[in-house]
Amino acid sequence: MGDSWLWILSVALIVAGLAGTVLPALPGTLLVLAGILLGAWIDDFARVGWGSLAAVGVLAVVAWAADFVAGLLGARRAGASREAILGAALGTVAGIFMGLVGVLFMPLVGAAVGEYVARRDEQRAVRVGFATWLGVMAGLVAKIAISFMMIGIFVVALLV
Incomplete structure (x- = not known):
């Protein structure tokens, strides 16, 4: 029964990490990595070995x-100025405190004002x-895609 709770925690970390790829208040890829490491540890690294973990870590x-x-x-x-980058x-x-719309558009506003x-x-x-907003x-988008690649490596390692 103990492993079941650890697997639930592993999945919860991965899901929270996916949310964190969009919300800057959460360290998205770090949480995904933590969930994957926990999953590998639960299984004594039998199916998810060091090679898979190294690939996920690099990603x-x-x-x-x-x-x-x-x-x-x-x-x-x-050609942005330092003020624009700041x-x-x-x-x-500031966008963190304004929800998803703030997270998506406040960098644009901040750069333009700067x-x-x-x-x-x-x-x-x-x-x-x-x-700046496009960047x-x-x-x-890259962070989301890479997070799904990390999860894909983990799932394939678990199933193969």
């Missing part, structure tokens, strides 16, 4: 890097805000 690092780099690349490609970061944090403060050019501010969304 977790890639997901974190993709999430971080994508927003910066979007901002940099548009504004996007602050907008992301760029406007830096250069006083409304058109440029909107362009930089949009480019953040690309990172989000």
Whole structure:
């Protein structure tokens, strides 16, 4: 009976991790990784071995890097100022408290406001805000895809 509760906890960590790929308040890929590690441990690493865990660990690092780099690349490609990048970061944090809509759109608002403060050019501010938002969304999509890849490796290892 004890293993059943551990499996439930493993699945709960993975599900919370998937939610965390969208909600920045939760460390998404870290929770998915923790759930997978717990699942491997429950099974004494018999079916999910070190090779699978190494692959999942590398994917977790890639997901974190993709999430971080994508927003910066979007901002940099548009020629964003440091204020715009800071504004996007602050907008992301503020968006956490505004629900899903805030999480999705506050980085755009923050980057646009930061760029406007830096250069006083409304058109440029909107362009930089949009480019930064596209980068953040690309990172989000990559993080979700990689999280599902991590889960796929885990499930295949369990079943094979």
